[in-house]
Amino acid sequence: MKLTLDSLAAHLEQRLLPAYLVCGDEPLLTAEAADAIRARARTAGFTEREVHFLDRGSDWDDVRASAGNLSLFGSRRLLELRLPTGRPGTAGNNALSSLLERNDPDLLLLVLTPRLDRDAQGAQWFRALESHGGWVPVWPVEADKLVSWLRGRCRRLRLEVDEEALALLAERTEGNLLAAHQELEKLRLLAPSGAITLETVLASVGDSARFDVFRLSEAVLEGEADRALRVLAGLRSEGTEATLVLWALTKALRDLWGAVSSRGGAPARARGGWQRQSAALDKAVRRAPRLSFRALTLRAARADRMIKGRLQGDAWDEMALLAVDICGRSAVPAPRSMFK
Numbered sequence: 001m002k003l004t005l006d007s008l009a010a011h012l013e014q015r016l017l018p019a020y021l022v023c024g025d026e027p028l029l030t031a032e033a034a035d036a037i038r039a040r041a042r043t044a045g046f047t048e049r050e051v052h053f054l055d056r057g058s059d060w061d062d063v064r065a066s067a068g069n070l071s072l073f074g075s076r077r078l079l080e081l082r083l084p085t086g087r088p089g090t091a092g093n094n095a096l097s098s099l100l101e102r103n104d105p106d107l108l109l110l111v112l113t114p115r116l117d118r119d120a121q122g123a124q125w126f127r128a129l130e131s132h133g134g135w136v137p138v139w140p141v142e143a144d145k146l147v148s149w150l151r152g153r154c155r156r157l158r159l160e161v162d163e164e165a166l167a168l169l170a171e172r173t174e175g176n177l178l179a180a181h182q183e184l185e186k187l188r189l190l191a192p193s194g195a196i197t198l199e200t201v202l203a204s205v206g207d208s209a210r211f212d213v214f215r216l217s218e219a220v221l222e223g224e225a226d227r228a229l230r231v232l233a234g235l236r237s238e239g240t241e242a243t244l245v246l247w248a249l250t251k252a253l254r255d256l257w258g259a260v261s262s263r264g265g266a267p268a269r270a271r272g273g274w275q276r277q278s279a280a281l282d283k284a285v286r287r288a289p290r291l292s293f294r295a296l297t298l299r300a301a302r303a304d305r306m307i308k309g310r311l312q313g314d315a316w317d318e319m320a321l322l323a324v325d326i327c328g329r330s331a332v333p334a335p336r337s338m339f340k
Contacts, residue, residue, distance in 0.1 A: 001017065001130070001133070001134045001135065002130070002134075002135050002137070003134050003135065003136045004136070004137075005029060005033060005136065005138060008033055008036060008037075008136055009036060011134070012036060012037065012040040016040055016041065016044050016108070017132070017133045017134045018100075018103060018104075018105075018107070018108060018109065018132055018133055019099075019100055019108070019109035019110070019111070019129050019132055019133030019134070020037050020108075020109070020110050020111070020133050020134045020135075020136065021111045021112075021113065021126070021129050021130075021133065021134070021135045021136065022034050022037070022110070022111070022112050022113075022136045022138065023086065023112070023113040023114065023115055023116050023135075023136070023137055023138065024114070024115050024137060024138025024139065024140075025114050025115045025138075025140065026138050026139070026140050026141070026177055027177075027178055028177040028178045028181055029138045029141075029177065030112065030138045033136050033138060034110065034112060037110055038078065038110070041078050041108050041110075044076070044108075045075065045076045046075075046076040046077060046078045046108050047075045047076065048075050048076070048077040048078065049077070049078040049080060050066055050077065050078070050079050050080065051080045051082065052066070052079075052080070052081050052082065053082050053084070054081060054082065054083055054088060054092060055083065055084055055085050055087075055088075055089075056085060056087055056088065056089035056092070057089065058088075058089075058091075058092065059091075060088075060091050060092055060094075060095040063079070063081065063095055063099075064095055064098075064099075066079060067079060067099055067102070067104070067107060076105075076106045076107070076108070077106065077107055077108070078108045078110060079099075079107060079108065079109050079110070080110045080111075080112070081096075081109070081110070081111045081112070082111075082112045082113075083111065083112070083113045084113075084114070085113075085114075086113035086114050086115075086116050086120050087120060087123075088125060092125070093123055093124050093125045096111070096125035096128070096129070097124050097125050097128045100125070100128040100129055100131075100132045100133070101128065101132075103132065109129075109133070111129065115137070115138075116137075140175075140177075141177060143170075143174050143175075146170040146173075146174060146180075147163075147166050147167060147170045149177075149180075150166050150169055150170060150180060150184070151166060153180070153181065153184055154166075154184065154196075157184055157185075157188055158194050159184065159187065159188060159191075159194050159195075159196055160194055160195045160196065161187075161196040162196070162197055162198065164197075164198040165196050165197055165198045165200065165201045168198060168201050168202075168244075168247055169183060169184075169201060171243055171244075171247050172241065172243055172244065172247075183204070186204055187200060187201065187204060190203065190204055212231055212234060212235050212238075212240070213235070213240075213244060213245065213248040214248075215227075215231050216228060216231045216232060216235065216245065216248050216249070216252075216323070217248050217249070217251065217252040217280075218280050219231055219323075219327075220249065220252050220323050220326040220327055221252050221255070221256065221280035221281055221283065221284040221326070222279075222280045222283050222284070223283055223284065223287060223327045223328055223329075224327065225323070225324050225327040225329045228323040228324070228327060229320060229323065229324070232245065232316070232319065232320055232323055236316050242303075242307045242315050242316065242319070243307055245316075245319060246300065246303050246304060246307065246315070246319055249300065249319060249322055249323060249326070250300050252326065253293075253296055253297070253300065253326060255281060256281065256284045256285070256288060256291075256326070257293055259281050259284070259285050259288075260285055260288045284326075287328045290328055291325070291326070291328060295325070296322065296325055296326060299318065299321060299322045299325060300322055302318055303315050303318040303319050303322060306318055
């Protein structure tokens with residue numbers, strides 16, 4: 001039986017299969033799925049747990065012996081097998097297939113592996129497990145779904161987080177769900193009331209970074225290139241995350257585009273301390289006709305790729321060019337592509 005992370009909880013409430021396979025390369029989600037199965041097993045009386053780490057060259061005799069031995073107190077047992085390569089070899093294939101065919105009501109099998117490719121899914125042991133038990137494949141959360149995932153996590157933690165704060169969290173933790181989970185746990189401590197704003201997220205990074213990021217945004221919107229470069233240099237020297245700095249610049253760019261696109265070209269008024277920059281937006285809107293928003297977007301995308309190691313170059317230099325471009329004082333030709 002093939003299960004998903006979303007359907008696993010409902011499935012476990014209704015029944016407990018004799019075997020489960022949890023496979024995937026996302027540590028947080030695979031660990032949570034395995035924890036849910038272990039918890040359900042304990043409530044069903046599987047109070048003993050044995051863990052075996054196995055690979056292609058391991059001796060499976062210990063596993064067979066463990067499965068065949070009766071518990072000293074006659075309790076039910078959870079036999080957990082961790083396969084770092086996902087390929088147990090011939091001996092492991094035979095041993096797993098034999099265990100699954102036994103259908104012992106006092107033995108629950110939990111197999112943990114990394115993501116399995118098509119060949120691994122064609123192995124005899126995999127087909128036997130899928131036939132007698134449940135298979136839970138775990139897939140990474142794509143970048144465009146990360147905000148939605150964070151929103152769901154916040155509901156579970158009873159946190160009320162505004163959209164700007166979620167967007168910043170997503171940018172800072174993309175590709176690392178464990179870090180995202182830890183950030184939410186930290187935010188829950190910082191805001192006992194459960195209300196998380198953009199300022200709360202920035203405060204968790206550090207007060208100095210928070211205020212400098214605000215000053216950087218204000219400087220580029222006001223067109224003060226020299227001041228923006230000084231703030232940018234200060235952020236770099238203090239070890240501020242490049243991702244956070246780029247977020248501040250792109251946020252300023254989005255605010256400017258929103259102001260230009262609004263009816264009559266008037267700056268959009270919005271809530272929050274971050275957007276109390278009406279005067280700066282007024283100045284930016286007046287010089288907006290001289291700016292190429294396409295070129296600015298490409299420059300921001302290039303900096304993002306540099307930060308992630310997908311494009312050669314210094315992301316801080318690219319962000320300095322972006323800041324100067326937003327100020328309307330471009331000194332380097334605008335990029336024609338984000339890839340070079």
